[in-house]
Amino acid sequence: MFKIGKTQIANPYFLAPMAGVTDKPFRTICKEMGAGFLYSEFVSSEGIIRNNNKTMQYMNFSNLERPIGIQIFGNNSDAMSNSAKVIEKRIKPDLIDLNFGCPVKKVVKKGAGAALMKNIDLMIEIAEKIVDAVNIPVTAKIRSGWNENSINAIEVAIKLEKVGIKAITIHPRTAKMKYSGKADWSIIREIKENVEIPVIGNGDVKNSNDAIKMFSETNCDAIMIGRGVLGNPWIFKELNKNISIQDKNKELINENFTHPSYQEIFFIIKKHLKLVEDHYPKKIAHNMFKSHFAWYTKGMPNATIYRNQINHVKSIDEMREIIDLYKSYLN
Ligand SMILES: Cc1cc2nc3c(=O)[nH]c(=O)nc-3n(C[C@H](O)[C@H](O)[C@H](O)COP(=O)(O)O)c2cc1C
Structure with a gap:
C-alpha cells in the first residue's frame, strides 16, 4: 500500500495525465x-473560474475512478488558488496536481506549464497559495528544467516540498526537448535523494522490464506511464503481475507477458467505444475514438485499411460496423 498525504493507493502504477487521451x-x-x-487531462484554471462548460466537463469522474487527481494549469496564483477551491468544493477529487511541465507553445507563451520552470519564484508562490x-493534498508535475543549460528540477522539488507539496512527479526531459531524446532518469534519483515526499518517476516506461529498471535505478516510489499505455491499457495488468512488491523491495518475478488475443483486444475496443458513446454528445463521440482505434490496432494485419475507413465515419454506429468487420476479418 502506498500513500500521498492520507490517500491510500493500491499499487504504484499511475496513468499519466494526457490531454485529449485520458x-x-x-x-x-x-x-x-x-x-x-x-489523473484528469490538464484543466485550465481560468476556465474553471469562468465556469466554462467544456472545462468543467474535463473534470467529470465517477467514484469508480478513485483515487483520482485533477490537474490544473495557469500562470496566476490567485486564479489558480481560487480554481483549486472550486475543485475541492464541487469536484472533490483525492488531490489536485499542478502542471509545471507542459511544453506546448500556446501554454508556455502565457507563462504557464513548463514556462514556470524558468520562473521559480512564481511557481513557488502558486504552489504555496494553493496548498494554503x-x-x-496538492502535488506537482515538473520537467528537468527549461533547457539543457538550466536543469533545476532538484532545486525546484526541494522548494515545492518546503511549501507543502505532497508528492512530485518528475518527467526528466527539458521543456525544449518536448518528447524527443531520452528521459534522464538520474534526475529522478537525485530528487528522491533530496526530498522526503513520494517521488513519481515518469518517462519512457513501456513494459515491466523498464519499470523494474526505473525502480532500481532511481528508488522512486511510483511510476507514471503515458505513451506506453496508448493502445495498451493491459500494461497495468502486466506491471501488477510481473513485479512483486514487498515493503520497499521490488522484484521482477515474471518477465513474460502474453499480449492479449485479438478477441480480448476487440472486447476492450468495443467496451471503450461504448463508454465514449455514453460520455460524449452524439455529434462528436466518434471523433473521440479515432486515435484510440489507431493505437489499439497498431501492427495488426491490414489495420491501415480499416483505420482509413474509421477516419471517415460520421457516427459511432458506423464505427462499430467497421470494427465488427475488421474483427471478423481477423478471426
Ligand atoms: C498526447 C499527450 C498529452 C499529454 N498531456 C499532458 C497533460 O495534460 N498534462 C501533463 O502533465 N502531461 C501531459 N503529457 C505528458 C505525459 O503526462 C508524460 O509526462 C510524458 O508523455 C512522458 O511520459 P511517457 O514517456 O510515459 O509518455 C502528455 C503527453 C502526451 C503524449
Whole structure:
C-alpha cells in the first residue's frame, strides 16, 4: 500500500495525465486494467473560474475512478488558488496536481506549464497559495528544467516540498526537448535523494522490464506511464503481475507477458467505444475514438485499411460496423 498525504493507493502504477487521451472513458478502462492512480487531462484554471462548460466537463469522474487527481494549469496564483477551491468544493477529487511541465507553445507563451520552470519564484508562490487554499493534498508535475543549460528540477522539488507539496512527479526531459531524446532518469534519483515526499518517476516506461529498471535505478516510489499505455491499457495488468512488491523491495518475478488475443483486444475496443458513446454528445463521440482505434490496432494485419475507413465515419454506429468487420476479418 502506498500513500500521498492520507490517500491510500493500491499499487504504484499511475496513468499519466494526457490531454485529449485520458478522458473518463479511457481512465475507466485503465482502472479496470489495474492502474493504481488516475489523473484528469490538464484543466485550465481560468476556465474553471469562468465556469466554462467544456472545462468543467474535463473534470467529470465517477467514484469508480478513485483515487483520482485533477490537474490544473495557469500562470496566476490567485486564479489558480481560487480554481483549486472550486475543485475541492464541487469536484472533490483525492488531490489536485499542478502542471509545471507542459511544453506546448500556446501554454508556455502565457507563462504557464513548463514556462514556470524558468520562473521559480512564481511557481513557488502558486504552489504555496494553493496548498494554503485547500485541505486535500496538492502535488506537482515538473520537467528537468527549461533547457539543457538550466536543469533545476532538484532545486525546484526541494522548494515545492518546503511549501507543502505532497508528492512530485518528475518527467526528466527539458521543456525544449518536448518528447524527443531520452528521459534522464538520474534526475529522478537525485530528487528522491533530496526530498522526503513520494517521488513519481515518469518517462519512457513501456513494459515491466523498464519499470523494474526505473525502480532500481532511481528508488522512486511510483511510476507514471503515458505513451506506453496508448493502445495498451493491459500494461497495468502486466506491471501488477510481473513485479512483486514487498515493503520497499521490488522484484521482477515474471518477465513474460502474453499480449492479449485479438478477441480480448476487440472486447476492450468495443467496451471503450461504448463508454465514449455514453460520455460524449452524439455529434462528436466518434471523433473521440479515432486515435484510440489507431493505437489499439497498431501492427495488426491490414489495420491501415480499416483505420482509413474509421477516419471517415460520421457516427459511432458506423464505427462499430467497421470494427465488427475488421474483427471478423481477423478471426
Ligand atoms: C498526447 C499527450 C498529452 C499529454 N498531456 C499532458 C497533460 O495534460 N498534462 C501533463 O502533465 N502531461 C501531459 N503529457 C505528458 C505525459 O503526462 C508524460 O509526462 C510524458 O508523455 C512522458 O511520459 P511517457 O514517456 O510515459 O509518455 C502528455 C503527453 C502526451 C503524449
